[in-house]
Amino acid sequence: MNYNVITCIQPTKPMKAITYNKYGGTSQLKLTEVERPTPNDDEVLIKTKAAGVNDWDWGLVHGKPLLIRMMFGLFKPKKAKILGCDVAGIVEEVGINIKNLKVGDRVFGDLSGGNFGGFAEFTRAKEKELAIIPENMSFEEAAALPHAGVLAYQAFFDYLQLQPGHTVLINGAGGGVGTIGIPILKHLGVKVTGVDSSQKLDLMKSLGADEVLDYKQQDFSRLGKKWDLVIDNKVFRKASAYKRSLKKDGVLVMVGGSTLKVFLFAAFGSIISPNKKLKLLMHKPNKGIDKLIEFYNQGIFKPFVGNTFPLEKTPEAIEQLGKGKTMGKTVVVING
Numbered sequence: 130m131n132y133n134v135i136t137c138i139q140p141t142k143p144m145k146a147i148t149y150n151k152y153g154g155t156s157q158l159k160l161t162e163v164e165r166p167t168p169n170d171d172e173v174l175i176k177t178k179a180a181g182v183n184d185w186d187w188g189l190v191h192g193k194p195l196l197i198r199m200m201f202g203l204f205k206p207k208k209a210k211i212l213g214c215d216v217a218g219i220v221e222e223v224g225i226n227i228k229n230l231k232v233g234d235r236v237f238g239d240l241s242g243g244n245f246g247g248f249a250e251f252t253r254a255k256e257k258e259l260a261i262i263p264e265n266m267s268f269e270e271a272a273a274l275p276h277a278g279v280l281a282y283q284a285f286f287d288y289l290q291l292q293p294g295h296t297v298l299i300n301g302a303g304g305g306v307g308t309i310g311i312p313i314l315k316h317l318g319v320k321v322t323g324v325d326s327s328q329k330l331d332l333m334k335s336l337g338a339d340e341v342l343d344y345k346q347q348d349f350s351r352l353g354k355k356w357d358l359v360i361d362n363k364v365f366r367k368a369s370a371y372k373r374s375l376k377k378d379g380v381l382v383m384v385g386g387s388t389l390k391v392f393l394f395a396a397f398g399s400i401i402s403p404n405k406k407l408k409l410l411m412h413k414p415n416k417g418i419d420k421l422i423e424f425y426n427q428g429i430f431k432p433f434v435g436n437t438f439p440l441e442k443t444p445e446a447i448e449q450l451g452k453g454k455t456m457g458k459t460v461v462v463i464n465g
């Protein structure tokens with residue numbers, strides 16, 4: 130595929146960015162020359178070095194599900210015309226109200242609660258959205274961590290007091306959440322079952338999973354087994370499947386999947402299943418990133434970057450995620 134550079138009206142401080150103006154898939158994404166963002170007083174300008182690819186990018190470029198359009202523009206994208214919420218880079222400028230960051234700092238964070246903007250040479254972000262990248266962490270690893278890492282962290286720690294010996298199943302464990310999460314669970318002394326497609330079974334084992342299942346061959350809910358915690362990144366099953374997969378007082382944490390199912394379970398979970406809790410994770414950007422940094426500094430996990438793409442190939446990177454060809458995280462490398 131050939132992504133040509135389209136020049137807009139003479140930006141004074143130009144930068145290259147992947148932009149889109151219409152929903153309809155990755156063919157809508159163009160490498161464009163646009164004006165470099167100017168940070169507000171409470172923001173910094175970041176020279177982007179790497180940006181992680183997430184489900185948000187696939188959903189936003191397609192305008193699906195409908196909820197995305199309700200949040201970002203019903204008929205065409207109005208907010209977030211530059212996608213990419215996981216950002217890692219170097220502080221280039223600081224707004225006058227910035228207290229803890231300075232020019233030259235290596236920073237990373239999840240901008241999904243704000244402007245997105247990672248697939249560009251520069252982006253702006255609020256100080257509270259950013260943390261300093263640990264010394265030994267590369268920009269690519271840093272861009273792979275914030276969004277999926279905090280989803281994993283919140284799924285593990287916000288719903289159940291995990292104890293050594295507990296059993297946890299992660300459905301869809303070969304992507305971002307699972308590859309960051311499996312080693313953390315092992316560190317906590319938990320027995321882990323990882324479920325994903327066949328090409329990701331070895332990866333999940335190498336990260337420490339005690340048991341791995343190919344979801345195309347085996348249905349975990351039909352094995353007669355029960356877990357203390359089931360974390361589902363792809364909720365498509367009926368409530369009864371989760372009820373029979375959970376121990377008494379077990380918890381299902383729904384991270385992603387069918388929007389309708391997830392909201393029905395969240396709304397009627399206590400009626401469907403009074404003892405076994407069906408919980409919807411409501412992602413809080415960057416909550417838990419400090420703990421993830423501690424785990425990283427203790428050598429407990431390392432973000433797994435399965436693939437990298439240059440900025441101009443961002444559409445292919447997003448396409449790869451949408452078609453289920455990623456291992457761990459896919460990262461776009463910028464200003465390399």
Ligand SMILES: NC(=O)c1ccc[n+]([C@@H]2O[C@H](COP(=O)([O-])OP(=O)(O)OC[C@H]3O[C@@H](n4cnc5c(N)ncnc54)[C@H](OP(=O)(O)O)[C@@H]3O)[C@@H](O)[C@H]2O)c1
Binds near residue numbers: 185306326413
């Ligand atoms: N709750 C919230 O507030 C919130 C916020 C943001 C994102 N999310 C959601 O959180 C999830 C994030 O997970 P992630 O970052 O780890 O995603 P990811 O990197 O895309 O990984 C998902 C994994 O699931 C596998 N998979 C696909 N269909 C499956 C099925 N039917 N059964 C089992 N595995 C399946 C995929 O492999 P193959 O494709 O090879 O099969 C892939 O390895 C996404 O679903 C996202 O939409 C939730």
